[in-house]
Each structure stands twice: as structure tokens, then as C-alpha cells.
Amino acid sequence: MPEIPVIQEREDVIARMMDDLQRALKKPPSERRWGMVIDLTKCTGCDSCTVACKSEHKTPPGVNYNVVIKEEIGTYPNVRDVFLPRPCMQCENPPCVDVCPVSATYKNEEGIVVIDYDVCIGCRYCITACPYGARSFDFGEWYTIDTPEVAPYETAPTFEYSEERVREDGKSPIGNVRKCNFCIERLHEGLLPACITTCVGRARYFGDLNDPDSLVSELLRQKHAFRLKEELGTEPKVYYLT
């Protein structure tokens, strides 16, 4: 009779990543290198990440920090769906930063490409320059504008970049370009990005790429990873596992 193996208590990846995060936060900011790893074999294309991001940042219609690109491969009946979640790649050499005429968008010392909403003139040059379509312009629209009242969840303040802001006509971030910032305001509070905690398929991982003991570093050592448009030399900090 073969012996039934004892089911080991499995490590909780969220708890592991939160520990990784704490370790990173103890280091000086310039020694952190935040990165994301997305396991495409686990992504179910449910768009939970997209929704989590929407509710975290209260982004208006058409402004998407994260999307899940869906593609059907093959012809019926031999079809297969592939899903590609796409946050901002937080490029090491970001073309969006190169083109900004007023340095409103720049790579901060933790390697995250941020946008200073109070400086951005809204020229949208950066949108044209991003090779990953990661940037959107805030036109000042609302999901519930055609209803009797704009819903409170749209007008509640957000805390992007750790600044409390209420979207109002003529005021930033309306008229600015916006994008994923790896939830930097959450990181500094010891929280993982919203898309990471919410991912139903546990396909998304986050951590400090400079820390060899972090889960993301471990995954990148063990599995086959690739990055999008490697040939452009942008050096994304978002990796995909296949």
C-alpha cells in the first residue's frame, strides 16, 4: 500500500510578500527596486486587478492603469485564450520620461515612474511615447454623470502619491496624464499594490528585485521569464512567467 503523503501547510504568498515588503522598506529608498512578476499560466482573465485598481484610484471612464489584454489564438474548434495583464512597466529607461517637456514625469529614487500632477501641462506627448500604452489622459469625465447624481464613490478623495485629492473640474488630475504607479502610496504604508492582493488566480507577485530573498527574485531565478518589447531597451520591471 502506498503511503498517503502528509499535506504540508502551504506558505501564504501574500504573507510572504508582505514580509518582503517590510524588509525593503527598512532599506534606504534608493536601494529598493520594486518589480512585478505576472504568471500568465495562472491568469484567468477575470479582470479583478483592473477593478481593484479602479476602486483604489477612482479612475474615470477611459483612464486605465491596468488592463487585461485578451487574445484568442487559433481557429474554432482549436482555440485558446491568452490573457496579458498590463500595468505600467516602470521602465528602467522610460521613454515617457525622456519626452516630457517639463519633467512632470520622472523616475523616482525607488525606480517608480511617477507623475507630478501639479506640474504636468497635459500635452500628452508621453502617451504617444509609451511603448506599452500604459498612459491615459483624464478628460474630466464621470461614469455616473448621466444619472441624477454623480455617485459618491467617484467623488471621494484619492490618495495617489500620498496626496489627498478630490477630482474637480479644471483641477488636477483632470487635464493630466495618469498611469499606474505600483500603488506607491500603499507601499509606503506597508501594503501591497491593490492588484496584487486582489488577484484571484494568485498570478501576480510583487516585491524588491534587489533583495535576493524576495519572492519575486526567487520566481525569476526558478522560472522562465520574459519582458515585453525587450528590443526597445526600456528594461521593464514587470516580468511575465510562462
Added chain:
Amino acid sequence: MNSKKGWSIVYWAVVVALLAVGVVGWYWRLTVGHQMANYGSIIPWGLWVAMYIYFIGLSAGAFLISSLVYVFGVERFRPMARLSLFTALVALLMALLQIWVDLGHMERFYEVYTRPHFYSMMAWMVWLYTTYFVLLLVEMWFVTRRDLVRWSRKPGLSGTLSRILALGSKDESDASARRDEQKVRVLGALGVALAIAFHGGVGALFAVDKSRPMWHTGLYPLMFLLAALVSGGGLLLAIYAFLAPDRGTEAHKSLVESLSKLVLGLVLLYILFTWADFSIVWYGKIPADVEPIKIILFGKYWYVFWLGEVLLGMLVPVVLLSLKATRQSPLWAGLAGASIVVAFIAVRLNIVIPPLAVPELQGLADAAPAFRMSTNYLPSMMEWFVTLGIVGFGAALYALGYGLLPVRPNMSEKEV
């Protein structure tokens, strides 16, 4: 005389209509904002950016043609040099208005001066066209100074305006005119360098964008310069053929013909550049590179290319300007010029929009369907109105300057 009056009434009626429409457009833009625009996050630039490069191209082209006279001493074109300079100034003002209204935060434009990022081609462009603007004003002043002093004695608005613009200068001597001429030569030479730098720079603004394969070519800065010359040349040809006070004389006819030959050469060169640009990309068969060209040639808005660029911008001018009979007729030559002026709107639209209509990642536009994630773009009514208003503003300024200031063709500025 009567027909002249009639034309001027028609002109002003059109200008007033354009301005009225423009007031509505600008009111919408300033009160409601970008919500009424049709561009989005897939196609973030639309009509306004296209018209901006159009106006700025006209400006650079007209300026370079004026410098043929002031810098390179091509006396043949002297009668229209001054008007070219004035055209450059008005077109530049239109361009600046057009790009200003495109900003998400118009009130922050000054930041490009206070915190420029010199790795950005856009920052360079703003710095260069600001310098160019100042230079145009100064050069314009030296070119017209003596006539402004003379015109100060005229009665009415024209005299008053000339008096103010003369800035206290009183010297009407030939010696002073010679000194002006020398200064203009130096300023013009600087201006040529500047015009090449800044309009080439506008081309480079697109060319450095490696995520848009169609823009990312070393041909672009050169094509922009050439496009400026073609469109500016076409504009001056039309203006000179239709407006010059010496219409009907042999001198007018022969200058129109010289200008026609110049413009024809430029159009042919532009056709060659367009062919080089399209054919090489097509040969490569890389989908992301070829896609924008397919959109231009066979897409929903194919007529912008075939009717605008090819018919009006290539066939009509090439035929009219190569046949001796039509080239020698100011009417036909002028029409060829006008045809080019219209065609280059199409050229500019196709430079800006189709390369943006191909999302950087396949499937991006469908990932989160929204109006602002559309790969299809047609300008909204607000966008059209704003631009028409700017055209009206330019046309009004042009007519006022033409009527009140010494900028007309054939002004006797050449010293004896």
C-alpha cells in the same frame, strides 16, 4: 474698383463668420474643457496638433522664402519678400494659439520656460520657436522701419499705427535704410538657421518617438522642412498671384512664373520623399510598421490621402505648374498654390493621426472598451470650431496688416 470692394466684403463676411464660430468653440473649450474633444488615450493627438504643425510649417516655409531675398540675394523674389515675412508672423501666431488650446492645463504653459527638460524635443521646440518669434518681430521691424516712418504722416488709423510701430524712429535717409538692410541680412541668416532648427525639430519631436514606428525615421525632420517649403511656397504663390497690386503687368506674370517653377521643384521633391518613406516601410512587411500606411491608403479615411494629398497636393499642382500655358497664367498658377495649401492640411492630418491609430500592444483598445480607447477618430464640433476661429483670427490679422501696414508686395524697400 467695384469688384475689389465686392471681394473685400465677401472676405470680411467670411472672416466674421469664422470668428463667430470660433468664439463658440473657444467658449466651449474654456468652460467645458477636453470632454468635448474626440481624441482619447489611444489617439491622444488630433486635429489641433495636425493644424499646429500645419500653421508652423506655413510660417517656416514663408520665412525661408523671404530669406531667399534678404540673405541669399535672390532679387527676383524681392517684391514679395516683405509679405512673406508678414505671412510667417501671422502663421506663427496661429500655430501658437492652436497648440496652446491643446494643453490639458493651458495656464501652466510657462513651465516650459521655467522648468524645461532639455532632453525633450518638445521643450526644444518651444524654446526655438520663442526665439524665432522674437527674431521675426525684430526683422520685420527693420524691414519696414523706413516705411513706418514715412507712413507716420498718413492720416487715419494707418498713420497712427505706423507712428506707434516706428517706435520713435525718425530717420528716413537712404543711409539708414542701408543700415537696416545690413541688419536684416544678419537677422535673416540667423533666422534661417533657427527656422531649420525649429521646424526640423518639430519633425524630430515625432521622429524620436520609437514607440510609433511610422514616425521613427530619420527622414522625418527633413520631410518636415521640405513640407514647410512646399506649403509656404504654395501659400505665397496663391497670395501673390491673386493679391499683388501689380496684377496684369508683365512683371507680375514673370514673377508668378518664377515662383511656380520653384514650387513645382519642391512638390516633386516632396513626392520623392513620400515615396521613399512609404515604399521602404511597405517592403519590410513588419505589421506594426505597415499598419499605419494601410490605414492611410485604404482605411476609413482613405480620401484624406487620395483626394487631399495625391489629387490636390501632387497631381493638380504638378500638372498646372508644368504646363507652360497654365504656369504662365497667374490665375492657374495661383490655383495650383491654393490647392497645395489645402492639400497640406491632409498631409498633416495623416502625419499625426494614423500612426497613433495602431495601439502599441495588440488588443489594447478592446481590453477595456471605452470611447477614449477608440482607434477611430474624427474631430468633434468643438475641435472644428476652435480651429476655424483660429483661421478667422489669422485671416483678420492678415487683412488688417495688409491694409494698414507697409507689408504689401512691391513695397519699394530696395535702396538706390
